[in-house]
Amino acid sequence: METPATQTLPSRAKMLGSASAFGAALPFLALLLVGVSFPLFGGGYWGVIATRACIYWVLVSGLNLVVGFAGQIAIGWVALLTLGAYATSVLTAGNLTPPFPPYLALAVAAAVGAIFGLIIGLPALRLRTFYFAITTLGFATIVTQVALAWQSVTGGGVGVAGPIFPEPFSSLWGFYYFCFGLAAICTWMTANVAASRFGRALTAIRDAEVAAEASGISKPALLGAVFMFSGAVAAVAGGLFAALQSYITPDAFTLDLSILFFIAILIGGRGSILGPLLGTILLTALPEFAAPLVAWSTFLYAVLLLVIVLAIPGGIAEILDFKNRRPLESERAIIPRPDLIERLLGALPDAGALTLEQVALSFGGVCAIDGLDLEIRSGQVHGLIGPNGSGKTTTLNVISGYYAPQCGAVSLNGAALPVFARHRRAHMRIARTFQTPRIVGSASVLENVMIGGTVDGEGTFVESLLSLPRHRRDEVMLRDTAMLALAAVGLDRLAAVRADRLQHSELRFTEIARALMLRPSFLLLDEPAAGLSADEIGRLGGLLLAIARAGTGVLLVEHHPDLIFDTCHRVTVLNLGRMLAAGTPAEIRSHREVVNAYLGG
Amino acid sequence: MVESIVSTGVAIGCIYALIGITYNVMFSASRVFSFTAGTLGMLGGVLGSLFIARMDMPVVVGFLLVLAAGALFGIVTEIVAVRPVLKSLDQHLYVLSTLALALIVQQFTAIEWSTEPQPFPRLLNIARGGFDQQFWLPMLACAAVIVGLELLYRHTLVGHAFLAIAEDNFAARALGLPERSLRMTSYALAGVIGALAGFAGGEMLLAYFGNAPMLTFYGFVPVALGGMGSNRGAVVAGLLLGLFQQTANFLVGGVFASVAVFTVFIIVLLARPEGLAGAAFQRRV
Numbered sequence: 001m002e003t004p005a006t007q008t009l010p011s012r013a014k015m016l017g018s019a020s021a022f023g024a025a026l027p028f029l030a031l032l033l034v035g036v037s038f039p040l041f042g043g044g045y046w047g048v049i050a051t052r053a054c055i056y057w058v059l060v061s062g063l064n065l066v067v068g069f070a071g072q073i074a075i076g077w078v079a080l081l082t083l084g085a086y087a088t089s090v091l092t093a094g095n096l097t098p099p100f101p102p103y104l105a106l107a108v109a110a111a112v113g114a115i116f117g118l119i120i121g122l123p124a125l126r127l128r129t130f131y132f133a134i135t136t137l138g139f140a141t142i143v144t145q146v147a148l149a150w151q152s153v154t155g156g157g158v159g160v161a162g163p164i165f166p167e168p169f170s171s172l173w174g175f176y177y178f179c180f181g182l183a184a185i186c187t188w189m190t191a192n193v194a195a196s197r198f199g200r201a202l203t204a205i206r207d208a209e210v211a212a213e214a215s216g217i218s219k220p221a222l223l224g225a226v227f228m229f230s231g232a233v234a235a236v237a238g239g240l241f242a243a244l245q246s247y248i249t250p251d252a253f254t255l256d257l258s259i260l261f262f263i264a265i266l267i268g269g270r271g272s273i274l275g276p277l278l279g280t281i282l283l284t285a286l287p288e289f290a291a292p293l294v295a296w297s298t299f300l301y302a303v304l305l306l307v308i309v310l311a312i313p314g315g316i317a318e319i320l321d322f323k324n325r326r327p328l329e330s331e332r333a334i335i336p337r338p339d340l341i342e343r344l345l346g347a348l349p350d351a352g353a354l355t356l357e358q359v360a361l362s363f364g365g366v367c368a369i370d371g372l373d374l375e376i377r378s379g380q381v382h383g384l385i386g387p388n389g390s391g392k393t394t395t396l397n398v399i400s401g402y403y404a405p406q407c408g409a410v411s412l413n414g415a416a417l418p419v420f421a422r423h424r425r426a427h428m429r430i431a432r433t434f435q436t437p438r439i440v441g442s443a444s445v446l447e448n449v450m451i452g453g454t455v456d457g458e459g460t461f462v463e464s465l466l467s468l469p470r471h472r473r474d475e476v477m478l479r480d481t482a483m484l485a486l487a488a489v490g491l492d493r494l495a496a497v498r499a500d501r502l503q504h505s506e507l508r509f510t511e512i513a514r515a516l517m518l519r520p521s522f523l524l525l526d527e528p529a530a531g532l533s534a535d536e537i538g539r540l541g542g543l544l545l546a547i548a549r550a551g552t553g554v555l556l557v558e559h560h561p562d563l564i565f566d567t568c569h570r571v572t573v574l575n576l577g578r579m580l581a582a583g584t585p586a587e588i589r590s591h592r593e594v595v596n597a598y599l600g601g
Numbered sequence: 602m603v604e605s606i607v608s609t610g611v612a613i614g615c616i617y618a619l620i621g622i623t624y625n626v627m628f629s630a631s632r633v634f635s636f637t638a639g640t641l642g643m644l645g646g647v648l649g650s651l652f653i654a655r656m657d658m659p660v661v662v663g664f665l666l667v668l669a670a671g672a673l674f675g676i677v678t679e680i681v682a683v684r685p686v687l688k689s690l691d692q693h694l695y696v697l698s699t700l701a702l703a704l705i706v707q708q709f710t711a712i713e714w715s716t717e718p719q720p721f722p723r724l725l726n727i728a729r730g731g732f733d734q735q736f737w738l739p740m741l742a743c744a745a746v747i748v749g750l751e752l753l754y755r756h757t758l759v760g761h762a763f764l765a766i767a768e769d770n771f772a773a774r775a776l777g778l779p780e781r782s783l784r785m786t787s788y789a790l791a792g793v794i795g796a797l798a799g800f801a802g803g804e805m806l807l808a809y810f811g812n813a814p815m816l817t818f819y820g821f822v823p824v825a826l827g828g829m830g831s832n833r834g835a836v837v838a839g840l841l842l843g844l845f846q847q848t849a850n851f852l853v854g855g856v857f858a859s860v861a862v863f864t865v866f867i868i869v870l871l872a873r874p875e876g877l878a879g880a881a882f883q884r885r886v
Contacts, residue, residue: 073696123867126874129693130634133700134821135870137814138863149856255814259704266697295712302704309697310685 117231
């Protein structure tokens with residue numbers, strides 16, 4: 001029973017994709033053209049500046065994934081530049097080993113950089129932002145001090161000669177093209193990652209960490225890969241830097257340089273490739289236009305950073321984002337298409353039941369849940385109602401693995417759910433939404449929904465870097481499924497819009513679409529009707545019933561009696577953490593205590 | 602030798618502890634760690650040298666001016682770098698705005714003052730002895746600040762208000778406490794403490810712009826290890842840090858002392874992110 005509208009969905013997604021892909025590639029092609037033809041109009045000195053900009057970008061492109069996408073405040077990335085510069089120089093000079101050929105030295109430096117990138121980055125998994133910022137700063141100081149002290153190898157304060165790359169890269173312009181080529185490759189690779197499920201997962205970690213967990217994104221694995229990549233390219237940039245300087249001392253690697261890299265990204269805008277690229281070019285070239293400013297350059301960067309943070313937190317990328325300045329229709333109705341649910345979810349296998357047995361949990365002296373039994377069966381909507389503070393959301397958080405129950409068991413088909421392994425829930429096809437929608441505001445609605453399907457991608461991080469076939473297949477699959485999910489919840493017309501421009505009710509449906517991407521066996525909804533109009537609540541009910549018909553077990557935490565009684569197959573009522581009643585909607589409606597305590601007579 | 606390690610270690614530990622308290626006072630009032638804490642310490646040394654050595658002011662006048670400048674910088678920090686980003690605390694923009702402000706001041710100092718360490722004047726006109734004023738002045742300053750803060754928090758109404766804000770910002774505001782002016786006062790107070798640290802430690806650290814990042818890091822170590830917001834933790838951890846650093850300095854040399862401090866810092870933080878004394882619980886969903 002396919003209507004014409006459903007048939008056009010994937011093709012609309014494709015159209016949307018190819019048109020915006022060309023528009024997005026245009027500035028990069030222009031920069032490529034300028035870069036390739038640069039020797040035609042620049043003198044020798046400008047060649048050095050341009051080479052330096054390319055080298056900086058090799059580093060910044062990788063750091064951009066850490067700072068701009070994953071939102072980790074890594075200030076001291078100059079440490080990796082230093083490391084790469086010394087590794088390459090020392091290996092080619094043969095202070096420690098027999099002399100290496102420069103390319104091999106550069107490759108070894110990249111490997112060393114990857115390892116140290118991981119070491120410097122790892123604290124980010126445990127520490128809060130400011131702590132992490134300080135540790136990277138500490139690393140930057142330490143590396144320089146070690147370079148100064150380890151005289152037999154690094155030459156101490158006297159320094160060491162940088163590598164010399166053989167013909168054809170030994171001349172000024174030859175070396176420029178070498179660096180430019182690497183910069184172009186880095187741009188291409190990071191753009192690939194940015195547009196992949198990994199790039200979206202990084203922004204989810206940055207802006208909506210709990211949603212990332214619920215979508216099955218493993219922060220340690222992902223950040224580990226990104227730190228290694230970022231460390232490797234930073235070390236390569238270091239090797240190139242040493243070659244450009246032709247002689248390096250610890251003085252060359254000041255914290256100012258680190259600040260430049262960091263600020264280039266923020267001026268460019270978080271979550272963008274083009275913005276930080278322009279930012280890097282701008283910051284490298286700026287002092288050259290006004291010689292008296294050279295001494296003041298870091299001062300000016302700092303002023304620029306303050307202005308950007310306070311006035312335009314989105315940076316250059318936000319200024320260039322014309323598409324999202326077009327006004328949206330003001331009268332928008334969300335019309336879900338429950339008929340699409342079956343196509344989206346396919347034939348779900350009978351997943352059995354998600355069971356809570358005698359679960360109890362208290363915070364300090366406050367008892368949040370006290371001996372709760374709950375069974376969510378596949379293909380049914382199970383309502384969980386009760387006054388505020390009765391333990392509904394706590395129950396949901398126990399199932400999701402945020403809290404460990406002090407006694408009792410949570411099991412899926414008889415097997416206990418692991419406590420605290422929150423991202424494992426997605427692999428077990430347990431999806432959820434949140435009381436306050438957790439959305440990546442700067443990403444499009446479509447991208448937000450695609451985050452929900454992260455665990456279904458097959459390609460690895462490296463395959464995404466290089467845009468190999470499996471990566472492209474994943475992307476097509478995720479995009480098509482997400483368009484279908486958006487159509488099912490009635491938001492397909494807003495697919496390309498930045499999510500932070502949406503109304504509250506639209507965000508709620510976006511979250512449901514994201515959860516549906518998992519083809520969940522169990523779907524946990526935390527007050528999905530809060531803030532919705534009466535019409536919207538009615539349509540939400542229809543959607544939930546269609547989801548249950550497809551075989552998903554739905555747990556509905558709600559306050560709206562109409563929605564509960566119209567859609568639920570079974571209802572559990574909580575009061576002060578205890579189960580007050582459980583049964584069919586009809587039984588609950590006539591339960592005297594429930595009416596007294598909660599529903600009102 | 603042991604004597605010199607202990608006196609230097611305790612003195613420098615007191616300076617770290619004071620910078621740690623500077624972090625804490627700002628944090629308690631706003632839930633914000635500010636990169637300007639170390640900059641305040643640096644300013645204490647540079648301005649002290651500027652007023653007393655270069656401009657020949659009497660020590661007392663120079664001292665009061667330094668404290669006033671610290672308070673002023675604290676207030677400027679609050680207005681420029683903290684207040685505008687408080688409403689979006691979860692985006693951590695404060696890390697960037699306070700970093701920017703700290704860098705602006707550091708770079709300005711480097712260019713307008715000097716990029717080299719400059720001498721700091723002898724504050725008291727007494728002969729150099731074994732246990733010199735450069736060691737006991739930071740200790741005195743640290744003791745004075747601890748006693749002062751304790752009296753303030755325990756025995757004055759403003760102090761109680763500070764505690765209330767630190768405990769629960771929303772509840773304090775609901776009680777009608779003037780949150781904004783209390784926050785500004787806290788930042789001014791933090792400014793005074795930070796500048797005092799740099800001034801009292803001026804003879805040891807010299808008047809040098811590079812002290813800013815150094816103190817930003819080593820001043821934060823006691824906060825991280827002692828538990829954020831805990832002044833007692835900061836003092837204990839600061840003293841331990843100073844002693845450890847000086848001992849390592851003597852035993853294995855400067856660079857490896859820095860590496861050792863850093864390694865210990867990272868390992869302790871990774872093992873106990875909430876600090877050795879603190880405990881943190883946050884509801885996220």
